[in-house]
Amino acid sequence: MGDLTTLPDLLREYAPQVLAAVVRRYGDFEACEDAVQEALLAAAQQWPASGIPAQPRNWLITVAGRRRVELLRNESARRRREETVRHEPAPEVRGDDELALLLLCCHPALAVPAQVTLTLRAVGGLTTAEIARALLLPESTVGQRISRAKQRIRDTGTRFEMPAPHELSDRLAAVRQVLYLIFNEGYTASSGEQLHRLDLTREAIRLTRQLHRRLPDDGEVAGLLALMLLTDARRPARTGPDGSLIPLAEQDRGRWEAAAIAEGVAIITRTLARAPIGPFQLQAAIAAIHDEAARPEETDWPQIRILYGMLHALAPSPMVTLNRIVAGAMVDGPAAGLAALDEAATDPVLARHHRTAAVRAHLLELAGDLDGAREQYRRAARLTLSLPEQRYLESRASRLR
Known part of the structure; x- marks a missing residue:
């Protein structure tokens, strides 16, 4: 009997393999997907009592295949398919x-x-x-x-x-x-x-x-994995005990996940050395610079600004523009950032986005305009649908007295 404590993870791991094998054999994605879901449900109900089979994936494929046949509405077609199934080997996994x-x-x-x-x-x-x-x-x-x-x-x-x-x-x-x-x-x-x-x-x-294992030479898949690891590594420090949002500059970096950072940095370092540069790689490189800074003031903002410039050239978007402005403000000062933000906010997407108001509030606060900053923090809070972000932005506004 296998370890039943890992049953949900086991079923999740086998689900795409089983579905792929059944679809390739019988066709009709819709009917096969329904059949596989029923096989997974049967396993979740039966295996805790009977034990995990010696070959769980084959068990799931067999049950899903049978269910796929049963789902055929026409009785004669069902009988013909059943006859075929009895003489065919189980679908293989490729x-x-x-x-x-x-x-x-x-x-x-x-x-x-x-x-x-x-x-x-x-x-x-x-x-x-x-x-x-x-x-x-x-x-x-x-x-x-x-x-x-x-x-x-x-x-x-x-x-x-x-x-x-x-x-x-x-x-x-x-x-x-x-x-x-x-x-x-x-x-x-x-x-x-x-x-x-x-x-x-x-x-x-x-x-x-999984995708990276199958396509190890795809630089953008590697960049995406590195970006996820480097970003998720900060998750333990992003919220306080009450669930409140803690911004990057105020996080306890000792709570960041060192193993995830090391893995992400290693992946993006290897990838940048051998693959054509793409947007996900650039974002991962930016995340790596943030994660490798022991203290906020040690962040290499000039390098981040360069990388955002490259990202803007490869894959321009309103959020890339906004992040580039922030990096520039950290190098050249809040006045330069506010001027750039005024120009960028002519974009309708940025004009109504809560992050634009939040960035403006932060830059106004750095520039000493506390009244203006308070107004923009509250505007940002009204624009976001995320309750943790709303509470954080309102608390920033309340502190500016």
Whole structure:
């Protein structure tokens, strides 16, 4: 009998492998995904009493395959398929199955929210209820999103196979972005009572590790993994005992996870030396500079500003612009930062984003304009949906008397 305390992790590990094997054998992603979910449920109910089988993955594949046959509506078709199954070996698991499954879940025909949800379900092995809790959505909404995504894949006629070489790069870019979105939502929840959602950050890191093992020469996958590790390493120090947000400059750096920092720094150092530079690598390099500074005043802000300039050239975005302004202000002073922020805030996205108001408040505080800073902190608090961020911003405003 295996260790039943690890049963949830075991089922989560096997879920994408089993789904990939069953889809490749029988086709029809939608029906196969339903069959695999039922096999996982059967294992969760039966194995605590009967023990984990000697070959748990094969057990799951067999049960899912049988259930896939039972789901056929036409009785004669079901009998013919059962006859075929009895004479066929169990589907095998191939080395690239999980990568192919990730690519399928991030199919370009799906909207990004559908890609995120389907990835968590099919590759992450999360149940509909778990996804709903993680994303703070009604379970019915998540169920409908998954159902529509599977229907969309079926309508496109997409087969379970690796894309052609000329399509792989674009498809991998979508996979990396989906994993990054999952991580970000877990690390700084966009709404709700909690700042962190550990199930999402852990799942994003786990899936990115798997992707990195399968594509060790992809610099951007390596950069993404390093970025996640270097960022998540600070999580223990980001909140106080009451759940309140603690900004980077005020965190107890002794609480940062040294092993994660060392791993992340090693990955990005190796990658920058041998791979073409990409946006995730640059973000990881910035995170490494922050993490390697023993004290806030030792942060190499000139180097960070250079890296944000490179990132802006490769992948411009409103948040990159904002972070570049912050780095520049730390080098040239708050007045220069406020001038740059006035110019950048003509962008409608930045003009209404809470982080723009928060940055303006911080720079005004550094410049000695406490009244202006207090007003901007309160404006930022009104704009964010995250309750921990609201409480932090309001507390900053209240301290400026």
